[in-house]
Amino acid sequence: MIPQVDVGMVAGSSTNALSFPRDLQVQGVEILGEGLSFETPFGPSPEFVHFTYAGKEVLTCRMHGWRQGVPRAQASQQVFWVFHEAGVKTVLAEGGVGSVNHLLEPRDIVIPHDYLDFSLRKGVSLDLPYLLTMRQPVCPDLRRVLAESVLENKPPRYLFTRGVYVCTDGRHFESPAEVQMFKQLGGDVIGQSLCPEVYLAREIGAHYASVQLVVNYAEGIIKDWEHTELADIFYNQAEMAGKILISALAKVPDDFSCSCRDLRKPTMLRDRLSEQTEA
């Protein structure tokens, strides 16, 4: 049985060093279930933690649901299928990114407002009958919520409340020539998770936003990044990243003023497609 919850969380690399949210020991967090895996049409889901905080019920999974032997696109379908069944209308995510914009330093935090999708994971959907408009892909209300939570949790460096997220397929990082191309196209940071999550959130009619911790310079930007610094951020900023997500829960509004829900329309293709199949 998939519980009905208010918020779906997609934890990423910034909290991966933790057992989230248990290790944070935030007062008021009550764990209702751990290690919960559900059958989905896309295979067994990753394990979720079910918890409550500030009157919100939450399902959260680790590292975007990615795991050995499961293609990342399929893992995202499993996660968002579970969110859909759970009635999720708010999705909060976090991750780590490389900086393309030379103004950004490791440990800065970026809340992206848009993206350039260079992943190869195209056409990833739950096959729900909707036309998905990506006019305002990231929820402005949730971006505000995350920004307030970042400032409350004393970030080690600066917060940027907008930015263009370049999504690549991974698992490798990018070459200097690729980074130069992304820079010329207007990218600010590079990561591997925002797409297809942002599409799948729209497909299930959920508001979506993510908070991204800069963990390194992209290749050819400023200077060669150091693995020791990457590891230091990975292990030592995990608690802050986790607390940002937890304190955001208390700020998720009951009524949203954004247009996210209007950007999903009934598809006009379905009847035509089924006619073709029958023919």
Ligand SMILES: [Zn+2]
């Ligand atoms: Zn919204």
